[in-house]
Every structure is written in structure tokens, then in C-alpha cells.
Amino acid sequence: MALSMTESILGLSGLTGMRANPGTLGTPQAGAVSLAGFDAVIQVSRRLMQAVVEQSLSVNNVDAPGAMAPWNSVALPASVLAAIPPRVRNVLSIVPAYVEVRLVEPYLAAFHWPQTIVISPTGPAAPHVVGHQSPSVDLGWQLQINLAQPRLTLTPGETARTLPAGSFGPPIPPRAVNVAPPAAPNTDSYDRTTLATASVTMPATAYIDVNTKQWCFGVNLDFSATSPTITSGDTAVTDFLTTGDGKNLCDGALAPLKVAVVQLTPEVAPGGSLSATAAQAGGMTPFSVQDILLSDANGNPVICLCVHLGSASGGVARLVQPFLNFDDFAYAVSTSVLSPALKARWAIAAAGLANVAIVPVDIPPSDGNAGFTGTARLRTTFSNKLDDVSMRAAADNGGDTIRLLSSMTVQLLQLWDSTGKQVTDLGPLAQPAESPLVVPIRLFDKDAADGAAPPAGVANLLVQLLATMVYPLLNPLPIDPTTISGYASAALQTLAVRWSLTKANIVAPTSGVFEA
Amino acid sequence: MSKTNFMTAFHAHARMPHPHLHPVNRATLHADSALAVAKAKGLMAYQQYLAAAREVKARRAGVSASFERTVLAQAVQAQGDLQALCGAALRVTQQINQTDFWGQIFTHVGATLDKAGPQHLGQLWSEALQTIQKHDSAQVFANAGLTSDLTDAITGVMANVDATLAKKNGTLTVQITVPGNKEPSAISLLAPGRPVMGVTDLLRAQQFDSIVSVFTNNEPAYLDVVAVPGVAGYEPADLTGVASILARQRLADHVRKLQDTGLATYQGQDPLSALIGILIVGLAVGAVAAVVLAGCDPQPPPEPGEVVGSPDYPEAVCVAAFILLMLATAVLGAAALLAGSGGSAAAFILGEVALGGYSALLVDLVNHFPRFSAFSPTAPPPSG
Numbered sequence: 025m026a027l028s029m030t031e032s033i034l035g036l037s038g039l040t041g042m043r044a045n046p047g048t049l050g051t052p053q054a055g056a057v058s059l060a061g062f063d064a065v066i067q068v069s070r071r072l073m074q075a076v077v078e079q080s081l082s083v084n085n086v087d088a089p090g091a092m093a094p095w096n097s098v099a100l101p102a103s104v105l106a107a108i109p110p111r112v113r114n115v116l117s118i119v120p121a122y123v124e125v126r127l128v129e130p131y132l133a134a135f136h137w138p139q140t141i142v143i144s145p146t147g148p149a150a151p152h153v154v155g156h157q158s159p160s161v162d163l164g165w166q167l168q169i170n171l172a173q174p175r176l177t178l179t180p181g182e183t184a185r186t187l188p189a190g191s192f193g194p195p196i197p198p199r200a201v202n203v204a205p206p207a208a209p210n211t212d213s214y215d216r217t218t219l220a221t222a223s224v225t226m227p228a229t230a231y232i233d234v235n236t237k238q239w240c241f242g243v244n245l246d247f248s249a250t251s252p253t254i255t256s257g258d259t260a261v262t263d264f265l266t267t268g269d270g271k272n273l274c275d276g277a278l279a280p281l282k283v284a285v286v287q288l289t290p291e292v293a294p295g296g297s298l299s300a301t302a303a304q305a306g307g308m309t310p311f312s313v314q315d316i317l318l319s320d321a322n323g324n325p326v327i328c329l330c331v332h333l334g335s336a337s338g339g340v341a342r343l344v345q346p347f348l349n350f351d352d353f354a355y356a357v358s359t360s361v362l363s364p365a366l367k368a369r370w371a372i373a374a375a376g377l378a379n380v381a382i383v384p385v386d387i388p389p390s391d392g393n394a395g396f397t398g399t400a401r402l403r404t405t406f407s408n409k410l411d412d413v414s415m416r417a418a419a420d421n422g423g424d425t426i427r428l429l430s431s432m433t434v435q436l437l438q439l440w441d442s443t444g445k446q447v448t449d450l451g452p453l454a455q456p457a458e459s460p461l462v463v464p465i466r467l468f469d470k471d472a473a474d475g476a477a478p479p480a481g482v483a484n485l486l487v488q489l490l491a492t493m494v495y496p497l498l499n500p501l502p503i504d505p506t507t508i509s510g511y512a513s514a515a516l517q518t519l520a521v522r523w524s525l526t527k528a529n530i531v532a533p534t535s536g537v538f539e540a
Numbered sequence: 541m542s543k544t545n546f547m548t549a550f551h552a553h554a555r556m557p558h559p560h561l562h563p564v565n566r567a568t569l570h571a572d573s574a575l576a577v578a579k580a581k582g583l584m585a586y587q588q589y590l591a592a593a594r595e596v597k598a599r600r601a602g603v604s605a606s607f608e609r610t611v612l613a614q615a616v617q618a619q620g621d622l623q624a625l626c627g628a629a630l631r632v633t634q635q636i637n638q639t640d641f642w643g644q645i646f647t648h649v650g651a652t653l654d655k656a657g658p659q660h661l662g663q664l665w666s667e668a669l670q671t672i673q674k675h676d677s678a679q680v681f682a683n684a685g686l687t688s689d690l691t692d693a694i695t696g697v698m699a700n701v702d703a704t705l706a707k708k709n710g711t712l713t714v715q716i717t718v719p720g721n722k723e724p725s726a727i728s729l730l731a732p733g734r735p736v737m738g739v740t741d742l743l744r745a746q747q748f749d750s751i752v753s754v755f756t757n758n759e760p761a762y763l764d765v766v767a768v769p770g771v772a773g774y775e776p777a778d779l780t781g782v783a784s785i786l787a788r789q790r791l792a793d794h795v796r797k798l799q800d801t802g803l804a805t806y807q808g809q810d811p812l813s814a815l816i817g818i819l820i821v822g823l824a825v826g827a828v829a830a831v832v833l834a835g836c837d838p839q840p841p842p843e844p845g846e847v848v849g850s851p852d853y854p855e856a857v858c859v860a861a862f863i864l865l866m867l868a869t870a871v872l873g874a875a876a877l878l879a880g881s882g883g884s885a886a887a888f889i890l891g892e893v894a895l896g897g898y899s900a901l902l903v904d905l906v907n908h909f910p911r912f913s914a915f916s917p918t919a920p921p922p923s924g
Contacts, residue, residue: 386746390735402739416764416789417796424796425762436739457740464762514793515800 057347057356057520062339064331064357068289070324072352074132075525076499080287081130090126091276092172098123101263107219108171124170125273133164133225135325137317159230161245161288167222167254169264172214222256230288232313237300239308240293240498243315245286289327291498295365296491306368309334318346333360351507351522355496359517363413365492370410373488377406377481401438407431417514424512428463468510494521502526547667549656561834564635572628573831577685579625580824584693586618598805611803615795622791626784627755629823632830633780634752637732642776646731649866650707658706664867665698671860680857684828697817703874714873725877728773751781779872786879787819818875826868832861
């Protein structure tokens with residue numbers, strides 16, 4: 025069913041699919057969304073992967089891996105010694121110093137995938153097999169050969185003595201100096217003088233990691249078998265690395281990276297952060313995930329994770345098109361995934377949620393008593409069970425509605441008549457009653473008038489539900505809220521979301537190749 | 541099923557003075573009825589056009605994008621027609637709700653069913669049609685909009701309505717048998733003015749006027765119909781509201797399907813199913829019947845309890861209109877059952893939730909993204 029629907033969409037270029045923004049046609053160039061028979065498709069830009077890799081390296085404490093040895097214990101080639109500035113050389117005999125090999129400024133240099141889908145203006149071409157047995161990514165670094173000197177830290181009550189006027193060199197240390205041990209170089213603990221640099225390319229195997237217990241998945245990098253390629257036009261580098269000490273230091277710098285699990289893509293969690301218990305209680309069907317590499321219209325790599333639930337197998341990878349549309353993250357998800365995700369989130373966020381409100385009511389006449397318009401104090405207690413998630417077509421052009429159906433218990437606590445006198449005999453109205461609870465969500469209807477702010481508890485529930493739809497990731501990333509766009513299609517029962525990272529703090533890769 | 545003629549039983553066992561629609565604004569009643577009929581005709585014409593377009597697309601094994609856009613434009617027009625039809629029917633019902641009419645009609649139809657037994661809705665339509673087509677009645681109904689082309693279309697739709705109006709345990713009941721279900725499904729029809737049974741009953745009773753406002757003013761509100769078990773029964777206003785929301789949703793589904801996947805070549809693949817035809821008939825017939833009934837009332841209106849004859853129309857016309865209004869209510873009840881969850885004994889409530897606020901929440905959400913991480917098992921409340 026899903027396949028035939030997909031083909032039908034592709035055949036209708038003028039009317040096709042969901043739209044990036046209401047009112048625009050979803051041509052492939054504008055980023056038309058198709059699940060191609062999968063239950064969810066996640067697309068990640070190179071920029072986002074760069075941010076995730078940097079974040080993951082930092083979490084693993086390998087964002088600047090290095091190794092060092094006392095400088096006078098290493099036989100440095102003359103070309104390296106010549107690179108030491110005279111003012112530093114003058115104080116080497118009085119200040120501890122180390123020779124350090126350090127890797128800095130990681131960047132995603134190249135992507136190698138067994139099958140690369142090349143998108144032409146007329147649609148997907150045949151897969152281009154590039155001959156790699158398993159997906160891999162080349163991570164580029166700048167290799168530095170540094171002279172590192174411990175940065176001085178003062179004990180309380182002491183001040184640093186300064187050199188006499190006209191002298192050169194670092195401040196003279198006070199009597200009590202704390203020096204970080206060389207085995208654990210810390211970025212902030214040393215003053216570094218870079219003697220030589222080189223470029224290092226480290227291939228890593230990319231593998232999909234599916235965490236069934238917590239209902240999340242992502243692509244990680246394995247550097248365990250990495251063999252770096254070092255290129256430099258500086259003879260100091262080649263001279264140094266040919267020495268035994270230089271090679272050992274280089275191996276030492278790489279060692280922590282080889283045992284680290286580095287994320288390439290964010291960890292995708294459609295239900296948000298779920299404990300194994302919550303995932304089990306929600307009866308989450310396990311994922312199977314397929315990764316493919318696409319290129320966008322500008323030739324930039326796009327990693328695409330195509331998700332099936334359970335034993336489903338209706339997806340056709342060659343039909344998946346890039347729909348990032350120059351954003352950093354795109355998420356197309358069918359209600360088959362969205363529904364259990366929202367139900368699991370609802371079970372957590374709505375547990376024990378109740379709200380008390382005062383509302384006007386019309387009491388009809390009965391038993392000879394005249395009716396009146398009064399005021400009621402009602403308590404609504406939310407069920408922690410979300411019964412249904414569906415997408416309903418909207419009559420206007422503001423995007424379809426994601427309708428959540430649950431139930432609530434309504435209880436009349438107090439009733440006042442039109443004069444403000446409290447009605448004490450509430451009769452059958454006093455009995456708590458079950459009532460359906462419909463929560464319609466139109467994420468992208470910017471024209472809708474903002475209603476009154478919901479009570480804090482309800483707002484918290486809504487925020488968590490929105491997070492499940494817009495940000496199904498476990499990595500905290502800085503995103504630009506003004507870039508969030510998307511569309512919900514009742515006809516396809518699919519939600520599509522896109523957003524970009526904030527421009528600040530994210531360093532776009534300035535070099536590297538994409539193998540297509 | 542009873543073989544007793546309903547009209548005969550009605551005259552024999554429940555002879556009554558003409559029902560009174562008082563107070564009503566006859567001018568707006570006429571205007572709304574005329575609007576409802578005009579839009580119903582437009583919608584039925586669209587259904588015929590849609591069937592023809594499907595046939596052409598299937599025969600040609602594909603059509604141009606221009607063809608698809610033309611169908612889409614017609615569908616959007618039909619969406620506007622339906623909005624107007626529902627608004628008119630709801631306003632007519634809103635006026636009738638403020639009269640004692642429903643109590644009269646339920647009492648007298650109940651008395652007739654006691655004698656005549658359960659009545660198939662198709663049979664009721666056939667009997668009413670005989671009166672409508674009589675020489676001295678036809679012009680009255682034609683003036684109210686019930687022209688021969690519309691009666692033909694209604695006859696076609698009613699042929700697909702396999703529902704029965706009966707009286708069970710003192711309550712009027714609409715019953716249908718859904719294919720695949722052993723037990724028939726039924727809902728009770730209730731006259732307005734009954735005591736409130738509980739707090740949700742109280743809240744539900746207030747929704748009708750909001751729905752009228754939404755349809756009349758095209759307000760951006762979300763309306764929904766949700767199947768829930770255990771609801772005692774429905775007033776005519778409930779059913780008109782349910783029908784309006786269901787029809788609007790079906791047509792919105794249809795338009796979205798045209799936009800996203802194009803014209804289906806088989807009717808079964810489209811949300812614009814036979815159900816919407818039934819809903820249109822129920823809404824339009826009720827509006828026509830109401831305006832004819834208004835003409836049956838003398839002017840000035842009679843005093844309460846005063847027995848008067850019809851000033852303008854033959855009695856048969858007024859009785860036929862009376863039955864038509866009951867029929868329209870029953871048809872809407874049957875449609876509600878058909879749209880229920882698998883035809884089970886489901887009932888409906890009207891749901892209305894104001895839209896808006898989500899864009900603000902989105903920004904709020906983003907501001908808290910750093911805290912939505914693997915390291916926090918539950919999300920924090922929004923800022924404030």
C-alpha cells in the first residue's frame with residue numbers, strides 16, 4: 025500500500041506530497057517529502073553531524089586528544105628544535121616543559137557509503153556503487169607538535185611574581201605550584217607553543233546503533249581499526265614522526281580515540297528520553313534502521329536514516345529523496361511511529377495531571393425550577409493513557425491537525441447562580457464523569473491567534489508533546505526556533521519537520537571532500 | 541418490519557393540530573432554507589462531476605496536472621458550499637430549538653409508531669414523496685426548494701440508507717445494521733428540555749450554539765466528533781451538529797487527498813463516500829421541511845393550546861413536512877451511527893477546542909531544548 029502511494033506521489037509533480045510551507049507546491053527542488061514506504065525518515069546535514077561529532081568527542085574527553093613527555097626526555101630532531109622560539113628556549117631550564125602531540129579542530133572530511141543515491145532534477149537515478157564494503161567517514165584533524173608548559177595556578181593568598189622589567193619569559197612561579205600530571209593533559213592547564221603542524225585523516229567505520237530497550241538509534245563512528253594518514257609539508261613533522269619517541273607520542277594521542285564511541289548523527293529517540301521500563305510499558309515495537317547517503321542540490325552530503333517498525337519491509341531506499349531543503353535536520357514520520365511515541369510521552373507527562381478552572385455554565389430549567397446562567401468550579405483530571413493519534417485534514421490551508429484523543433474525569437466542585445449565591449444541592453452534577461479529551465495540534469499554523477496561556481501543568485504536557493514531534497533527539501543542540509517549518513498530511517498520515525542550528529557556535533567545515 | 545402505512549397510522553391514531561414553529565423569524569428561516577437547498581444541489585452536482593472525472597481518469601489511464609487542478613478547484617468550491625449548507629441548517633435548527641416543536645413531533649411520532657410499528661426510513665420517504673408529488677402539494681414543496689431533480693437525488697441516496705425508526709422503551713430510536721455486525725446499532729432520539737443527567741451532559745449542552753457560530757462566521761476553531769460509549773441519546777440539535785462536523789471533516793479529507801495524492805479512480809478509495817450524501821440529504825431535507833412548516837402556521841401565531849387550521853397549505857402538505865422533519869432527524873441519526881467506530885453501539889459528543897498558542901509554545905520549547913536531553917528523564921516546565 026505504502027509503495028503504491030509513494031509512486032502515485034512521485035507521478036504527480038505538480039501536486040505532490042507535503043509542502044515545506046503551506047501554499048507552496050512540494051516539488052522535489054522545494055523539498056517534497058516522501059517516506060518511500062518507510063515508517064520514518066531522518067535526514068541530517070553535514071553541519072549538524074559536525075556539531076554532533078564535536079559534542080560527542082567532548083563528552084568522551086577526546087575533543088583534543090594528545091600525549092606528552094618531558095621535553096628533555098625526548099630526542100627531538102634539529103628541525104623541531106629550530107622551531108622553538110628563543111624566548112621559550114631561554115626558560116626551558118627553569119620551567120617544566122613537555123613535548124606534546126595533539127590533535128585539534130576535528131572536521132568531517134569525507135563520507136564513503138556502499139551506495140550513494142545521486143539525485144538528478146528528473147528524479148533518483150540508479151544507485152552509484154562506489155566500492156566500499158561498509159560505510160565509513162574520514163575525520164580530519166590538525167596535528168600539532170607542541171611545547172607545553174604548565175600554566176601556573178596559585179594557592180589562596182599568593183600572588184604571582186612578575187619578571188623584572190626588560191626580562192623575557194613566563195611569570196616566575198611562586199613557591200607553591202600545582203602542575204597537572206603529564207599523563208592527563210588538560211587544555212586549560214598548559215601554555216602551548218606550536219612547533220609544527222600537519223593534517224591527519226582518520227577513517228572510521230560508521231555503524232548504526234539501535235537501542236531497542238530505550239527506543240532510540242543513531243549512527244556512531246568506530247576508530248578502533250583506524251590507521252591515520254598524516255600529510256605535511258613541514259620537515260619538522262616528518263622528522264619527528266620518524267623517531268621512535270615521535271611515533272609513540274602519536275600513538276598515545278590516538279589511543280583514547282580508538283576506544284571512544286563517537287556519534288556521527290544525533291541519537292534519534294522518537295519517544296524522547298524513555299527509560300527501559302517506560303519503553304517496555306509502552307510496548308514499543310523495535311526499530312530496524314537503514315542508512316543511506318544522499319546529496320542535496322548543492323552536492324552536500326545528507327545522511328538519511330530510514331526506519332521500519334518491527335518486521336515491516338515496505339520501504340524502497342532508492343525512492344528516498346533529500347528533503348532537508350538546506351536546513352540541518354529533517355524528520356518525516358508516519359503515525360505508526362508518532363502514535364506510540366506520543367503515547368509513551370503522554371503516559372509520563374500526563375500522569376497525575378489535574379486542573380481546576382472556573383467556567384460559566386447554563387443550567388437548564390428542570391422540575392419547575394427556572395434555569396440560570398451561573399459559574400462552576402470544575403476539576404479535570406487527565407488520563408495517563410493517550411488513546412489515539414491521528415492526522416485530520418483541515419479545511420483551510422494552515423496545515424492539517426494532529427489530533428490526540430484521551431479522556432479526562434470532570435468533577436463539579438462548586439456552583440454559583442447568577443447572583444453569586446452558591447448552589448449547595450448539586451444533585452447528579454456532583455458525580456465525577458468520564459469525558460473524551462481532544463487535543464488538536466497544528467504546529468505550523470503561524471496565523472492562528474494565540475489563545476490564553478494554558479495552565480502550567482498543561483503547558484508542560486504540551487511542550488513535551490511538541491518536543492516529541494519537533495525535536496526527537498537526545499543530544500542537546502542549539503537550534504534556531506525561527507527556522508522550524510513543516511507540514512502534516514492527513515492523506516499520508518505523515519508529519520514532516522525541518523529546522524536549522526543557530527548560526528553562532530557552529531563551525532562549518534571549511535575543507536573535506538564528499539565522495540559521490 | 542411493519543407493513544402499516546405510516547401516514548395512515550398518523551392520521552388515524554395521532555391526529556393533531558398543525559405543529560407550531562413559534563417563535564421563529566420566518567424571513568431568516570426562508571433565507572436559510574433556500575441557501576441550504578441551493579448548496580445541497582451544488583454538492584450533489586459535485587458528486588456527479590466527481591464520479592464522471594474518476595471515470596475519465598480511469599479510462600484514460602492518467603490525466604494531466606491541469607485536469608487534477610480543475611478537480612481540486614471544484615472540490616474547494618464544494619467545500620465552501622458545504623460550509624454554507626451546514627451553517628444554514630444549523631441556524632434553522634437553532635431557531636426550531638427555541639420552540640416547543642420537538643416535543644410535539646416526538647410525542648406524535650411516538651404515538652404513531654406505537655400503532656404502526658417500526659418504520660424503514662426509505663418507506664417514510666416514499667410515503668412523504670407521494671404527498672410531495674401530488675398536484676396540490678408539488679408547487680408548495682417546489683417553492684421551498686424541493687424540486688423534482690432534488691427529490692430524485694434524495695430518492696437515490698435514501699435507497700442506500702438501511703435504517704429503521706422505532707419506539708423502544710418509550711423512546712424514539714434509530715437503528716441500523718452494519719454489514720459484518722451481528723447486532724444492530726441504535727441511538728435514541730431525545731426531545732430538548734430533559735433534565736441534565738450529569739456534569740458532562742451539562743457541558744455538552746452548551747456546545748451547540750458555539751458550533752452554530754463557528755459555521756456561520758467561519759471561525760478558526762477545531763471541531764470534532766468523537767465516538768464514546770454510554771451516551772443516553774441525542775437531541776435533534778446534537779445530530780445536526782454532528783452531521784455538520786462529520787460532513788465538513790469528510791470533505792476536508794477529500795480535498796486534502798486530492799491535493800496530496802490526486803484523484804482516486806475508485807470511489808471506495810475516497811473519503812467523499814456515500815456517507816456525505818446521506819448527511820447532505822439529512823441537512824437539506826430538514827431545512828425544507830422547516831420552512832414549509834413555518835408556512836403552515838397562521839399569522840399571527842395561535843395562543844398556546846389553541847387549535848387552528850393551516851392558513852395557506854393543505855393539511856397533507858403540513859403533515860408531509862412534519863414527517864420530513866422527523867425523517868431528516870432520523871437520517872442524521874443513521875449517518876452518525878454509520879460514521880461510528882465500526883458501526884458499534886457508539887455515540888458521539890461534540891468537541892470544540894480553540895486553536896492557537898502553539899507557535900508561542902514552539903519558541904518556548906526551543907528555549908528549553910538544552911534541558912530536553914538524555915540526562916533529564918522528564919522535561920521541565922516552560923519558562924515563567
